[in-house]
Amino acid sequence: MSQQYSSVELIGDETVRHFTMAVLLAALTAALSQISIPLPGTLPPFSLQPFGMFFAGLLLGPLWGGLALALYLLVGIAGVPVFSNGNAGLGYVLVGQGTGGFLVGFLVGTVVAGAVVHRGTTPRDRRTVSVPVQVTGLVAALVVVYAIGVPWLSAVTGLPLTRAAAVMAPFVPFDLLKLGIAVAIVEGGYLAVR
Amino acid sequence: MLTYRPGATVLHRLDPRGKLLVQFGLAIAVVAHPTVPWLAGTTLLGLVALAAARLSPLTVVRAYWVVFAVLAVAPLLAGVALGPPWFRVDPALRSLRLVARVVPVLFASAASLRTTSVRETRAAVQRLVPGKAGQLLGVGMALVVRLFPLVLADVREVRDAIRARGGQRRPAWERARLLVVRSLERTLGRSDRLGVALRARCFAWNPTLPPLTLERRDYPVLVLGVALALSPLV
Numbered sequence: 424m425s426q427q428y429s430s431v432e433l434i435g436d437e438t439v440r441h442f443t444m445a446v447l448l449a450a451l452t453a454a455l456s457q458i459s460i461p462l463p464g465t466l467p468p469f470s471l472q473p474f475g476m477f478f479a480g481l482l483l484g485p486l487w488g489g490l491a492l493a494l495y496l497l498v499g500i501a502g503v504p505v506f507s508n509g510n511a512g513l514g515y516v517l518v519g520q521g522t523g524g525f526l527v528g529f530l531v532g533t534v535v536a537g538a539v540v541h542r543g544t545t546p547r548d549r550r551t552v553s554v555p556v557q558v559t560g561l562v563a564a565l566v567v568v569y570a571i572g573v574p575w576l577s578a579v580t581g582l583p584l585t586r587a588a589a590v591m592a593p594f595v596p597f598d599l600l601k602l603g604i605a606v607a608i609v610e611g612g613y614l615a616v617r
Numbered sequence: 618m619l620t621y622r623p624g625a626t627v628l629h630r631l632d633p634r635g636k637l638l639v640q641f642g643l644a645i646a647v648v649a650h651p652t653v654p655w656l657a658g659t660t661l662l663g664l665v666a667l668a669a670a671r672l673s674p675l676t677v678v679r680a681y682w683v684v685f686a687v688l689a690v691a692p693l694l695a696g697v698a699l700g701p702p703w704f705r706v707d708p709a710l711r712s713l714r715l716v717a718r719v720v721p722v723l724f725a726s727a728a729s730l731r732t733t734s735v736r737e738t739r740a741a742v743q744r745l746v747p748g749k750a751g752q753l754l755g756v757g758m759a760l761v762v763r764l765f766p767l768v769l770a771d772v773r774e775v776r777d778a779i780r781a782r783g784g785q786r787r788p789a790w791e792r793a794r795l796l797v798v799r800s801l802e803r804t805l806g807r808s809d810r811l812g813v814a815l816r817a818r819c820f821a822w823n824p825t826l827p828p829l830t831l832e833r834r835d836y837p838v839l840v841l842g843v844a845l846a847l848s849p850l851v
Contacts, residue, residue: 432822439812439820442753446760447768447808451800453761454769458776458796460789469789474797494757501738502621502730503762508683509618513637514726517644518719520684521691578648580691581715583708590694604794608801 441487441546448479449494452529453505472507473598476529476568477561477605480536484546488537492530499526524575525568532564539563554610561602569595619680619727621734628670628732632831633741635838636729642845643725647718649849656717663724670728677727684723688716735762740829749822760811768804775799 434442452475459468475495479488499505500513506526516523539560541547549557569591577587623629628636647659667674678685696709735758743755775796784792831839 431819434815434820434822436816439815442757443808443812443815444805446757447764447804447811449757449761450764450768451772451804453765454772455797455800457769458772460792460796462789469793471793471797478801490753490757493754494761497738497742497754497758498735498761498765501735501742501758501762502619502733503735503765504618504620505765510681510684511619512723512726512730513640514644514719514723515681515684517640517726518647518722519681519726520687579715579719580688580695581708581712582691582695586694600790601793604790604797608794608798 441483442490444483445479445487445491446494448475448483448488448491449498451475452479452492452495453498453503456505456507457509469597470507471601473529473565473568473601474605476533476536476564477602478609480533480560480564481540481549481557481605481609482546483537484541484544485534485537486544487546488533489530492533496526496530518579521576521579522572523579525572527575528568528571531571532567535567536560536564549609554606557606557609558602561605565595565598565602619677619730622731623734624671624732626669626671626732627834628666628728630834631732631838632829632835633733633737634745634829634831635835635842636733637738637741638842639838639845640722640725640729642842642848644722646845646848647721651715651718653714656714656721659718659721660724663721663728666725666728670731672728672731674724677724680727681723684719688719691716735759737829744829752822764807764811768800768807771803771807772796772800775803 452472455471455474459470461468476492479491482488483491495505496516499511500516502511504511506515510519512519516526537546537560540549540552540557573587573591574584576582576591577584580587582590643659643662647655664674667677692709692713695712696704696706698705739755739758742758743751745751746754778799779792779795784795787795
């Protein structure tokens, strides 16, 4: 068996820190996709999935946050049951249930949120970013998610665009509430300073 | 739940890159040609893939039953009208035809899931994406697969702890905040420890990888994938 004896090129400390955070946020996105909080009456359950996108964008910026969501999608495509209801596979992302566009939207949304909040590929100290900028970034991310997800749903299911939008409309207020919770968590001193 | 099972079928021996390519090609083909002949042909292809993977179509339908149940609602939704005649058949049929495209794609995807290990897909991703980006994606995938059960257990533990303290009496947004804060704290703690562990083990840009080789039996699969992907141009 052949062996390699070339010199080892170590990965820098800063890169390792961002990389491990991206890996763990991908795992957290996967874990939060499996958990939802039941709401009273006929309301849809309160899904925690978008928090992965929010935190990846807020904490890691476009490059490393994008890596986190890309890892989440790739692991699901490779067959680990990380999508909601324990689904997996490339077919689920491309066509399954018509909601694949939202998964892809999470990836693009993270990049957009990260770009607005961090204004560059290197994550900057989030204490220097004002709350309105963070909120703007996350709202832009949500707009991107729906802009990709709704036409995708319409294309897969054959529902007219307006009807697909009407199907997804009840989720918008919940997503805005989640956005508020995410910013409150990051800004409200709940997390130890990192 | 559909997961990888070791085996000796033809699909197990195929290169993962070919299987990924066929799935993409199939999705492009069914989206580009929403006609009955194409639907029948691609569904047949999906069934052949399942047979080659020794997987019963019923198992696949059972595994994806939520997906199929949700999709079954779409034709009904498309047909409903806000005035007489209340239900229109044409849009419902059109929607049904579009929804049916999902079946071959899910069949092919299930066959691939059953016969491709995560490790192989990781190697394929790492080979397909060049340079350091590919390496980080490859190592990252392996780590996410390893850490996902731990993080999921963390989140479930936090949820149970909140419930044990009567958390279900609090408003939903507050429960979500508590759950997410604690889960994020634990996750970031794990990230720090993983970083230390990787650096202690000389985390490098040039590790040794398992070999992937395209053999003679892989070429027809690659040709099929390319042909399906290019079928909209014909």
